[in-house]
Amino acid sequence: MNKIRGKEKNLRFFNPSLFPKSRKGDVLIGEVIFLVLNLVFLSILIIFVISKTNDASLLEEKYAKQIALVIDSAKPGMTIHINMEDAIKKAQDEKQDIKGIVKINDNIVTLKLKEKGGYPYSFFNDISANAYLDTGNNKEYVIVITEK
Amino acid sequence: MKNKIIFGKRGSETTITIYWFAILMIVAVAIVYMVTSAYGKPYDVRGIEADILANNIADCISQGGYVNANTLADSSFKAKFLEQCKLNFKTEEGFADASGEYYAEVISYDFDTNKRTNSDISYGNLVLKQYCELKGTTLPVCTRKNIYLIDEQQNKYGVTILTVVNKAEKNA
Numbered sequence: 001m002n003k004i005r006g007k008e009k010n011l012r013f014f015n016p017s018l019f020p021k022s023r024k025g026d027v028l029i030g031e032v033i034f035l036v037l038n039l040v041f042l043s044i045l046i047i048f049v050i051s052k053t054n055d056a057s058l059l060e061e062k063y064a065k066q067i068a069l070v071i072d073s074a075k076p077g078m079t080i081h082i083n084m085e086d087a088i089k090k091a092q093d094e095k096q097d098i099k100g101i102v103k104i105n106d107n108i109v110t111l112k113l114k115e116k117g118g119y120p121y122s123f124f125n126d127i128s129a130n131a132y133l134d135t136g137n138n139k140e141y142v143i144v145i146t147e148k
Numbered sequence: 149m150k151n152k153i154i155f156g157k158r159g160s161e162t163t164i165t166i167y168w169f170a171i172l173m174i175v176a177v178a179i180v181y182m183v184t185s186a187y188g189k190p191y192d193v194r195g196i197e198a199d200i201l202a203n204n205i206a207d208c209i210s211q212g213g214y215v216n217a218n219t220l221a222d223s224s225f226k227a228k229f230l231e232q233c234k235l236n237f238k239t240e241e242g243f244a245d246a247s248g249e250y251y252a253e254v255i256s257y258d259f260d261t262n263k264r265t266n267s268d269i270s271y272g273n274l275v276l277k278q279y280c281e282l283k284g285t286t287l288p289v290c291t292r293k294n295i296y297l298i299d300e301q302q303n304k305y306g307v308t309i310l311t312v313v314n315k316a317e318k319n320a
Contacts, residue, residue, distance in 0.1 A: 041176070052187045058187060062191060069200065106238070125236070
């Protein structure tokens with residue numbers, strides 16, 4: 001009896017299993033399902049947060065407004081370099097032509113990073129502005145300001 | 149002694165599981181709310197835009213503290229204000245107010261006597277001016293700048309530049 005008890009004791013002490021062996025198999029399955037559900041729930045939450053923070057629409061709005069404000073402050077003869085590495089990378093992920101991300105028509109700047117995207121924002125400075133990709137590094141856009 | 153009431157673990161574990169998921173749901177709802185409120189609102193750049201507009205107008209009417217020729221002293225300056233100061237108040241589609249999203253006003257007065265001169269200029273959507281005394285995220289944003297100028301005859305002027313930017317649909 002003592003030997004059996006000792007064996008039982010050893011089994012319990014040295015049992016490498018995280019969950020103690022249960023005679024009832026459905027309780028263990030229940031815990032596994034519980035863990036899996038928790039992981040799925042947390043994964044969905046994390047994916048939601050990442051998708052919201054890295055959304056193309058957010059980058060379109062950010063750079064459209066930034067470029068419009070820069071042009072508003074600029075004077076003819078200026079050449080402005082804007083680092084748009086994250087936006088260019090996003091456009092590449094969305095399979096868009098990175099040379100056509102920034103378009104300036106009349107006094108409206110339009111940023112397009114995805115197929116069904118496009119964020120226009122106007123500037124009040126009555127000058128002529130042209131934007132093109134700096135093909136030297138593919139990370140910056142160059143905006144040239146000239147008289148109208 | 150034999151008839152012990154044994155409280156089953158399964159019942160209490162189920163209760164804990166329900167509480168656990170309820171807490172998880174509360175935390176998830178809080179995170180979703182925080183993320184949507186932070187990233188759901190657009191960037192509001194109207195304050196900066198109004199400031200830049202006021203600076204551009206100031207640069208147009210003055211240089212180095214002196215009144216620029218053909219500006220405030222010129223009676224035809226009012227008619228060609230936008231052209232001379234290189235301003236374009238046209239905006240993209242999507243704004244409800246067809247009268248425009250900008251308003252600019254320049255009021256000059258004699259610095260010594262505080263009497264207004266006849267060089268007042270205003271351009272844009274006049275309705276926006278009435279919102280300057282009110283506060284609200286969906287209301288137009290106003291900026292006032294006061295500058296001190298001297299003309300060629302060494303007359304001193306105080307100039308108040310008021311600029312208003314609406315564009316609430318894209319900033320609020």
